[in-house]
Amino acid sequence: MDPKDPAVPGLLRDGRLEVTGRIVSASNATLLCAIEVDGLRAECVYKPVRGERSLWDFPDGTLAAREYASYLIAEAFAVGDDGPLVPPTVLREGPFGPGMVQLWIDTDRDRELVDVLPPSEVPAGWLTVLRARDALGEPAVLVHADQPELQRMAVLDILINNADRKAGHVLAALGGGVYGVDHGICLHEEDKLRTVLWGWIGRRLPLELLRSVRKVRRRLDDGLCATLAEHLTRRELRALSNRVDGLLSCPRFPAPSGYGPAIPWPAF
Numbered sequence: 001m002d003p004k005d006p007a008v009p010g011l012l013r014d015g016r017l018e019v020t021g022r023i024v025s026a027s028n029a030t031l032l033c034a035i036e037v038d039g040l041r042a043e044c045v046y047k048p049v050r051g052e053r054s055l056w057d058f059p060d061g062t063l064a065a066r067e068y069a070s071y072l073i074a075e076a077f078a079v080g081d082d083g084p085l086v087p088p089t090v091l092r093e094g095p096f097g098p099g100m101v102q103l104w105i106d107t108d109r110d111r112e113l114v115d116v117l118p119p120s121e122v123p124a125g126w127l128t129v130l131r132a133r134d135a136l137g138e139p140a141v142l143v144h145a146d147q148p149e150l151q152r153m154a155v156l157d158i159l160i161n162n163a164d165r166k167a168g169h170v171l172a173a174l175g176g177g178v179y180g181v182d183h184g185i186c187l188h189e190e191d192k193l194r195t196v197l198w199g200w201i202g203r204r205l206p207l208e209l210l211r212s213v214r215k216v217r218r219r220l221d222d223g224l225c226a227t228l229a230e231h232l233t234r235r236e237l238r239a240l241s242n243r244v245d246g247l248l249s250c251p252r253f254p255a256p257s258g259y260g261p262a263i264p265w266p267a268f
């Protein structure tokens with residue numbers, strides 16, 4: 001189903017969930033489901049809170065709420081016809097208890113946006129994030145495309161303090177568009193930006209992205225803060241608000257903070 005179809009949120013909220021599979025490579029219990037109501041049918045992921053793996057730095061049982069909060073912020077960040085960069089996401093009951101349910105995005109495998117390649121094979125215009133050597137000692141580079149949608153995702157990640165923007169969490173949708181998934185470890189009160197999208201360090205934010213950040217500021221003040229308070233702590237909310245203001249007062253792509261790893265591992 002088209003993520004921008006206005007019927008999607010209702011379907012995700014009210015549809016009957018039937019578990020059809022499990023993503024075995026996932027680190028949490030990430031279930032693939034069919035969802036159906038009133039003749040509408042789609043595929044989605046369902047991550048029950050009960051299936052969340054414990055982490056040392058994030059409080060237990062909070063990942064689904066962080067995914068939902070990230071979706072709400074992506075919605076506030078969206079402008080024009082493009083729609084949010086996060087697929088429609090809801091919190092609801094499911095066969096294994098409360099959790100998050102998110103529309104499945106069919107991906108275009110011929111449209112990679114992040115890759116590890118020998119330096120000679122990097123497509124023209126792509127940005128290099130890391131130079132390394134592969135298992136055989138040959139040079140390899142971590143690179144990503146230089147595209148407005150990816151740049152937009154990098155800015156969203158700054159706002160939501162994404163600690164896990166791996167290559168596999170950047171989806172090029174079939175039929176166009178780019179979506180980010182797996183926002184369980186976002187919105188921590190401490191800086192944890194960990195991403196493969198470091199290609200624009202030091203550059204000024206384009207005007208339309210600045211406009212989007214301003215829109216988030218307005219939406220936070222117009223009720224989004226109150227909604228997010230149901231899902232985040234006061235300190236996490238204050239940190240979010242500070243990140244938004246920080247980017248507005250210094251509208252440049254930041255460099256890694258120097259604390260902790262800046263690139264998620266594995267990067268894919």
Ligand SMILES: Nc1ncnc2c1ncn2[C@@H]1O[C@H](COP(=O)(O)OP(=O)(O)O)[C@@H](O)[C@H]1O
Binds near residue numbers: 029104105106171
């Ligand atoms: N909404 C989605 N649409 C399409 N693919 C998805 C979606 N959510 C997750 N995936 C795929 O499933 C993989 C595992 O899901 P992820 O959200 O990363 O789970 P985990 O929290 O366990 O790491 C992702 O890397 C991605 O390839």
Ligand SMILES: [Mg+2]
Binds near residue numbers: 027169
């Ligand atoms: Mg993941």
